[in-house]
Amino acid sequence: MSLPIRLLAVDIDGTLLNPEFQISPADLAALRRAQAEGVEVIVVTGRRHTFALSIVQQLGFDLWIISSNGAITRSLSGETFHRDLLPAETCRSVCGAMRKFRGNTVITFDRETHGAIVLENMHELNASIQRWLEKNMQYIDFVIPIEQSLTTDPVQAMFCGPIERMHQALATVAASGLQNDITVLRTEYPVRDLSIVDVLNQGCSKGHALERWAHYRGIAREQVMAIGDNYNDIEMLAFAGLPFIMGNASEELRRNGWTVTLPNDQNGVAAAIEQVLGESRIGA
Numbered sequence: 001m002s003l004p005i006r007l008l009a010v011d012i013d014g015t016l017l018n019p020e021f022q023i024s025p026a027d028l029a030a031l032r033r034a035q036a037e038g039v040e041v042i043v044v045t046g047r048r049h050t051f052a053l054s055i056v057q058q059l060g061f062d063l064w065i066i067s068s069n070g071a072i073t074r075s076l077s078g079e080t081f082h083r084d085l086l087p088a089e090t091c092r093s094v095c096g097a098m099r100k101f102r103g104n105t106v107i108t109f110d111r112e113t114h115g116a117i118v119l120e121n122m123h124e125l126n127a128s129i130q131r132w133l134e135k136n137m138q139y140i141d142f143v144i145p146i147e148q149s150l151t152t153d154p155v156q157a158m159f160c161g162p163i164e165r166m167h168q169a170l171a172t173v174a175a176s177g178l179q180n181d182i183t184v185l186r187t188e189y190p191v192r193d194l195s196i197v198d199v200l201n202q203g204c205s206k207g208h209a210l211e212r213w214a215h216y217r218g219i220a221r222e223q224v225m226a227i228g229d230n231y232n233d234i235e236m237l238a239f240a241g242l243p244f245i246m247g248n249a250s251e252e253l254r255r256n257g258w259t260v261t262l263p264n265d266q267n268g269v270a271a272a273i274e275q276v277l278g279e280s281r282i283g284a
Contacts, residue, residue: 004276006223008034009066009210009236010269012045012055014189014229015246018264023058030270034277035061042066042213044206046187046198046232048155049074050112051136069185069198069232070209071155072110082212083110084204085153090181092147094157094199097176101169104128105146106158115141118149128161128194159197163188166195173199185232188250198232207235214239227272229253229264244272 010016010031018024035041042064045052049067056065056076064081066073073081091107098105103124109116116139119125125133133140143149159169166186173184183204187196206228214224226233226240229249237243237258245253247263254260261272 003038004223005039005225005242006219007040007042007214007217007225008273009042009044009206009224009226009240011206011228011230011233011236012043012047012052013187014248014264015227015233016043016264016269017055023055024267024270026267027269028058028060030267030273031059032061034273035059035063037277039277040217040219042210044070044210044226044228044233044236046185046196046206048072048108048116049110050116050139051132064213066206066209066213068108068155069200070204070206070235071200073209073213081216082209084201084209085110086156086182086199086201086204088150088153090178090201091154091157091199092150093178094173094176094182095145095147097178098157098159098169098172101159101161101165101172102146104159104161104165104169106160107146107149108155108158109149109152110155112139114139115149117141118143118146120144120146125160129196155200157199159199161195162193163190163195166197169197173197187230187232190250205235206233207237207239210236211239225272225276227261227269242276244275 043056044066046069064075071084107118118141183200185198222241224240225242226236227244229246243258244261245258246268262268
């Protein structure tokens with residue numbers, strides 16, 4: 001049987017996870033079935049590699065993870081394929097330009113120890129990402145000023161807060177004159193009034209990382225399926241030959257004309273996989 005896809009890229013938050021932050025049994029079974037039938041599954045997430053592991057390990061098979069919005073590509077066992085770090089001096093310039101958002105600033109590093117996540121304080125962040133802070137507390141270090149943590153190249157700088165304040169942050173970084181040195185990605189969760197603005201190295205995105213991996217595997221983009229729900233998934237969806245967006249995605253993403261599957265509270269990942277692989281079984 002000839003499968004219509006060889007590589008399936010799936011996002012975590014808002015896609016693979018339902019509103020209770022769980023993988024539904026139907027979505028889990030669909031991914032396992034796709035992998036058993038010969039499709040390579042790769043998880044592509046904005047989460048740090050370590051923070052994604054507890055979710056990815058539930059799938060029950062070996063796979064690779066593209067984490068931090070494309071900055072790190074690493075296996076479950078810890079083998080690294082590619083890193084695209086933000087130069088420390090560039091990050092220092094970003095922090096200087098974003099000084100009025102100091103209370104919303106997080107810098108992450110590619111290490112799995114205390115100091116992998118650096119902030120100056122949690123006062124403004126607590127209201128927005130308290131659950132994330134609690135789950136990552138063992139990795140958090142407090143450095144004032146935050147620039148003093150930049151003794152090595154970080155993975156990224158993040159700015160987290162209410163959507164309206166992060167729109168102001170987007171405008172500020174756009175006016176910083178750094179556009180040729182960085183990539184700026186945003187993620188929004190209107191129900192939680194939460195937005196995350198990620199600043200990465202120039203040219204770094206989920207889409208670029210997925211394209212790099214597909215090329216390495218010898219897989220044409222027409223044989224790549226991707227499922228996502230948010231603005232930071234746009235480059236990944238644009239690269240994939242078979243892009244699907246979740247039913248809970250914003251109207252702005254829907255205007256791209258990508259196929260819409262069910263929402264993440266209705267097994268949308270399973271529905272998308274069945275739409276693609278179910279047709280191949282019928283024609284077999």
